[in-house]
Each structure stands twice: as C-alpha cells, then as structure tokens.
Amino acid sequence: MAKHKTPMLDELEKGKWPSFVSDIKQEAENRGKTSVDLQTPKEACDDLLGLLELTYKDKVVHWKHGGIVGVFGYGGGVIGRYCDQPDQFPAIRDFHTMRVNQPSSKFYSTEFLRQLCDLWERRGSGLTNMHGSTGDIILLGTTTPQLEEVFWEMTHNLHQDLGGSGSNLRTPSDCIGMARCEYACYDTMALCYNLTMEYQDELHRPAFPYKFKFKFDGCPNGCVASIARADMSFIGTWRDDIRIDQEAVKAYVGGEFKPNAGAHSGRDWGAFDIQKEVIGLCPTQCMEWDGKKLKIDNKECTRCMHCINVMPRALRIGQDTGASILFGAKAPILEGAQMSTLTVPFMKIEEPYDEIKDLIEKVWDYWSEEGKNRERLGEMIQRVGFQKFLEVCELEPDPRMIQEPRSNPYIFWKEGDVPGGWDRDINEFRKKHQR
C-alpha cells in the first residue's frame, strides 16, 4: 500500500509514453521489500512521490535553496538539496544530487550499469537521470553522510569519478562520432576523453569566473548542439572535396536507393527529384546535375551537409578532415542567448592535441584574469570585443569569422596604426591654421 495518496500523479500513469510516476512507484515498492541493507531511508521514493503530489497541488516547488555539501577536496559534482517540508517527508529531508562523469558517447556495458545500480540502490534513492542536460549520469537523492561513502565506492570499486558543477569545467560531452557515424570528421570520443582526463583539476575544483563547457560535434549536423550550448564548440568539417559515387547518384535518381536514408518515408512526397531536393536547396548553388553526372564546385561549398544527408550512399565527406572551433555559446541568462562564434575556421584534430590545449589555456588564462564573477566567456567576448579575443588567441582576423563587416565607422584605432603615432604639437598646427 502506497504511503501517500497521489491522485494527481496517478493521472500521469495514463497514456502510452513511459510513465516516470509508474517507475518511481515500482522503485518504492522494491525498496519496501528488498533484502539489501539500505543505508538511506527505505521510504525515500514514497516521500518523493508525496512531495511531488503536494507540489502539483501548490504549484510551487518544495525544494530549498542549495546547501553547501560535497566530497572532500572537490568543489563540484555534488548539489545540495533539502526539502522544505522535512517533518511531513522525513525520508527526503536531505536529498542531494551526485553528478557522475558519463563515458564518451554514453556507451555502457551492462556490468558497469549493474554495479552503479547496486551502489545507488544501497546508498541512494535508487533514482537517477540517464542523463542530465550537460551529459552526466545524475544520481538523484542521498543523505549527507552517504556522499563520501558513495564517492569511496565509486572510485575504488567502479574506477569512476564525479562530474562537474559550479564555476568549473563542466563534464564534456560528444556525439557518437566514429563509433557509428559516417559523417564523423574527427574522433569526437577520443578528443572528449583526452581533454576530460587532461583537465581533471579544472573539472573538480572551481577556479573560473563561471561555468565552462566543451562539446564535440563530429560534423555540421551538430547532434550534441555544441554551437548553442558550449563555451568552446568543436564542429567537424573538411577542406577538400566531397567524394562522389556517380553510380550511386544515378541509383538515387532512378529510385533504387531511398533518399534521406529513409528519413521521410512516413509520407508520400512523390518521386525523388534531385533537381528540386538537392541542387535547388543547396545554399550556395554550387551543384549541377545534367541527367548523367553530378558536379560540385567544392570551392564554393559551405559544407551544410544537406546533399550528403539526402544521398548518404552517393556522397561522402572529404578526406582532409578536422574541426572548426567556435567560442561563447550560452543560454539567455543574463545578457541574452548566444551561439558560438567561429574563431578557428579549421584545425587538424590529431593526438596529442597540443595545438588545441594551447588554445584552451590561452583562453582560460585571459578569462580567469579579466572575466567578472558569473560572466560566461561569450559575455566577456562581447564586452572586450572580438578583436581583443583574437589577440588573446593569437589569431589573425579572417573574413570567415564574421557575417558581414561593421556598418558603423567607429573603429577603435590604436596609436600604432597611425604612422608617427598620436604625438602632435598644437603650436606647429597653429603655424598653419589660425585660431
């Protein structure tokens, strides 16, 4: 018998989409009857349901503001959480979150997941997020004394560390990349793992003005949304020619291959029309089809991926691959949403990634020095100007970095830009120009 009546939440058990309420209920039931020596309150899931039901009634959340908890030596990875009705829901009086650094691309062995489940059933609520917004495995709800216990077991038995929170390097994340995608222009998983390991100190010990995120997209399709979500976005690209299999193009035109890898097969869109659907939609109009041969003026291509997405069996990314690096994306708080700005049009992505690390450290050094408290990198770049940011990165200005040149003429000239500098003599001036 359920501990709390939850008539409103019960409405969320209806319908076909998986019900998180049903899932919490099954966990509550299992905790009630398990033989595991639970180190956290048996009724945690029951009380969480009770608290959520109360919230549905009140329409205002019942979790208190933060609370400084953590594991010794780390400044992130644990988020304190206390219920504001502890007497009514004692099993979730303290109900802290732990962020666990997910493996690249979120592949798992069942062996590892079971170990994690065993640990979290015994020492936590048994509830998780697979996964949180940034990418971590989120362990949802445990008591203060269990934090060190969980950390000890996780590091010793699972050989697994916590993720980031607060003003530090947040847990990096990446797309599936070369593991299972033909569009991957560099090894996103290897780079994500390498940089995560390189910057463990920055990840665990907040020393930045605010949070900092790396995300790794293997191609301009952008499956991990790095351009919108990362202070430093890596987006795979290439600088040679799209590879064309002319026979396969004909097979698409002839209806032998399903266009778009079958992505539009739920509706009758009529026969595939290469002229209309590929040539006509190319944003730079750099393609031609004469009925026999597909031509691409690769120099004019901006690698938007459309033609490749439509005909994946005929067109392949180039072979001189690497990544574009963009900086400064963030959600709207505070100055408004920003997408990342193209800063390095192309870089080869090769181990040991020294060129990347050198760039990262230049940016961090400057931001740590100049950034204000809770100022994201993108906001700082707006404040100091993109020209200044390029100087920090030691990069030459390039028209690829802008949408268009400035339309105002208020150039902040420097003294060195003018031959002879800014020193002038007013008396010399007056010899030629009367007062």
Place this chain on the structure above:
Amino acid sequence: MGYDPKEPLKDRITDIGPRDYKEFLPPVIKENWGKWLYHDILEPGVLVHVSETGAKVYTVRVGGCRLMSVTHIREICEIADKHCGGHLRFTTRNNVEFMVDDESKLKPLMEDLESREFAGGSKKFPKGGTGAGLTNIVHTQGWIHCHTPAIDASGIVKCVMDELYDDFQDMRFPAHVRISLACCLNMCGAVHCSDIAILGIHRMPPMLDHEHLGNMCEIPLAIAACPTGAIKPATVDGKKSVAVNNERCMFCGNCYTMCPSMPLADEEGSGVALLVGGKISNRITEPKFSKVVVPFIPNEPPRWPSTVEAIKKILYAYVEDAKKYERLGDWAQRIGWERFFEKTGLPFSGHLIDDYRFAYTTWRQSTQFKF
C-alpha cells in the same frame, strides 16, 4: 574495507575521470571504428549502419524518461544481456539504443521491447525517434529536484509525448522536430535553439524576506546579479536588506540564484512560455534562435491541457503547410511571422515584441509585409 569517517583521506582516490569508453564498446563498433559507409532507417526507430568491411550494425532506438529507477535500468541491462551481448547506449535526447550485429537478432529484440509495460499501462520502451518525425524531449529537473523551477519538467514532457506518441513512431514531418523543455530561465537544458521550446517563466518580482535576508545573503552579490540594476541596498526595521524596483524587474530569477531570501515562484505568477523556430544544424540554413510566440500559459497540473493544445496547434500547422526539408523556423521565416500567427491561430500581443538588448534588430525596417 570501505570509507572510514575517522580517516577520510586514507587510500583516497581522486581525479581519475570517467571510465575509458573503449571498455564499453560492442565488438562490431570497435572493429568498424571510423569505417562506416552509410546508414538506412529501416522503419521508425530502427537503423542499419553499413561498414566498408561489410559489417552491419542494427540499432533499435526507444524513448526513455530521463528520470529512471535502478529497477528500470536493470531491466534495460537484462534486455541488453539477452539480445545485445551486454552492451547498450543512451543518446543525447534521453533515448536508449540497443544494437545487434545480425538482422536475425532484430525481430526478437523488437518483440521483447514492445511487450514490456509499466504496471500503470504505459509502454516501457516505445520504438521511434528517427528521421523526419518527433524525437524525445530533452528536459531539465523541474519540481522533482530543482529549487528554482517555474514549472514541472517530467510531468509536462509526459503529457506532450502522450499526445504526440504517434508522431514519435512515424516519419511524416517535413523535417525533424526537436522539442525541449527548461523549467526556468537558467535553461540548464539550453532550449533556446529548439523547434519548439517549453520554458518556465515567472511574472512576479521577488518577495523580500527582510527578517533574514541580511544573514542569508551576500547583499552585494544579489545586487550585482540583477541585469537591469533593479536591486539596491536598503535598511528595513534596522536590518540590512535590499529594495527592488519592481518596474525594472524582468523576472529572470538571477537574484534568487544568489540569495535564497528573494523567492519568485508563485501559483499564479509562474507558468509556461513557448518559443519556436530554433535549430542547431547548419543544414541548408544557418542555426537559429527560438522566438517567443506564446508569452504565458498557467501551470495546469497534472495534465497541462492548454500547453499541450498550443504545442499541437503550432506543430500541426507546420506539418500541414511546410515544404519538404523545411524546419519549423525556416517555414515561419518563409511565410512570414504574420502568417505564422494566422495559420497557428495563436494570438499576437505586445508581450511578443522585444524590448530587451538588441530589440531593434527584431523590429521590421521595411515595407515588405503581408496583409
């Protein structure tokens, strides 16, 4: 053996990072690393990737709740052990992917997934989320575990996905549609580039707990947190506190993030805003921000009918009217926003005209409009 509270630093292990992903890869993935030639979507939720070695990997993608119990994860493991050699993966949009290396293993896996239901009757593993259709909603924590939300997350997502369930399992849209939810303006979910974004917002300035504010908060940090400079120091009944110029408040909640004595959330004041037309990919057109088209819908637990209805209006107007390959934002831009409001039936109001930074760039400086 284990943690000893008397000697917290004994045998301590730190800074070891995540597990190496190479330990977790199925053999077919490991062997064909970087060798993939092309893929096909065999049916909604089922993909095949073909390698230059001739190897194939078949993937079944199923929707999941991001909130997941260990009981449920163990069930996922049981399925992966039975059919997939003990491997699986999660996607960035809370889907679960089960992979097999032979077509003959596909049918038993799909039947197994299809057969599993929660006690309440909902599906545990709905197949879908591929191609030109609707995939799973990414979302934030909401009322289940966050301290600043204006709306719930998991509940609203459940209501929307129940209504759009058939579209998760179909590929009849002009292009793919990404719906995302963030339960407050902090946007842990970064929903600002989604085709449809469900966003929690507040409409009431913070309350001031003068009695405790001076002790609970770093007043200068709270003042500095306000983007419009609406907060100033004040002494109230002899106690150090702050005063808020309500006229200037933009209801962002940044002050509450810095100071627990300034709560904003309210039964009437907080609710849902809808933004549309954002995109991430560089395909055909450049990435775009989402735009606010519904300024406020009240919280309506447990099923949020008005929110669900508004989303359906937007989505189906787009699905009926857009051209093949056109994302929601590209469609709105082509037909014009005046036409967008006409076709969706959503009311336009002054709330939707920008008056924050760079507002001018969103007003019309031309005579090219439609009657």
